[in-house]
Amino acid sequence: MSNExxxxxxxxxEWKQQLNAEEYSVLRKKGTERPFTGKYNSHYDAGTYSxxxxxxxxxxxxxxxxxxxxxxxxxxxxxGTVEYIRDTTHGMIRTEIVCANCGSHLGHVFNDGxxxxxxxxxxxxxxxxxxxxxxx
Numbered sequence: 001m002s003n004e005x006x007x008x009x010x011x012x013x014e015w016k017q018q019l020n021a022e023e024y025s026v027l028r029k030k031g032t033e034r035p036f037t038g039k040y041n042s043h044y045d046a047g048t049y050s051x052x053x054x055x056x057x058x059x060x061x062x063x064x065x066x067x068x069x070x071x072x073x074x075x076x077x078x079x080g081t082v083e084y085i086r087d088t089t090h091g092m093i094r095t096e097i098v099c100a101n102c103g104s105h106l107g108h109v110f111n112d113g114x115x116x117x118x119x120x121x122x123x124x125x126x127x128x129x130x131x132x133x134x135x136x
Contacts (some may be wrong), residue, residue, distance in 0.1 A: 007102075021028045022126055026124045033125060033126050034070075043064075048061065048131050051106070051129045053103070055129070056081055067114075071122045073125045075116075106124065
């Protein structure tokens with residue numbers, strides 16, 4: 001899954017060295033983790049979620065909510081950090097979300113969110129890292 005349009009470019013071997021097998025399957029091969037198993041599904045600390053592939057900040061903790069779907073859910077991304085791609089796999093029409101900086105698969109976004117944005121970004125925990133704010 002190499003696409004030269006993304007600023008961060010790595011060979012498949014470099015991705016495999018950086019990511020463990022499960023992370024590689026999700027981020028580079030568009031896999032998914034099993035529902036209710038992800039590290040960040042029930043995580044609600046204050047901070048920022050970033051791309052596991054390139055550290056781009058993607059979601060703020062105040063946009064996270066419990067959707068009950070089994071994956072971390074957010075009602076918006078940080079502007080300009082996520083790319084939206086039509087996904088017609090598995091007999092469905094969905095919108096895939098990928099990191100706009102490295103092209104790594106994050107999950108999907110749906111128009112059924114309960115907040116005022118109406119969005120539910122359904123994200124694999126394996127595709128993100130979390131950072132708490134630092135005191136300055």
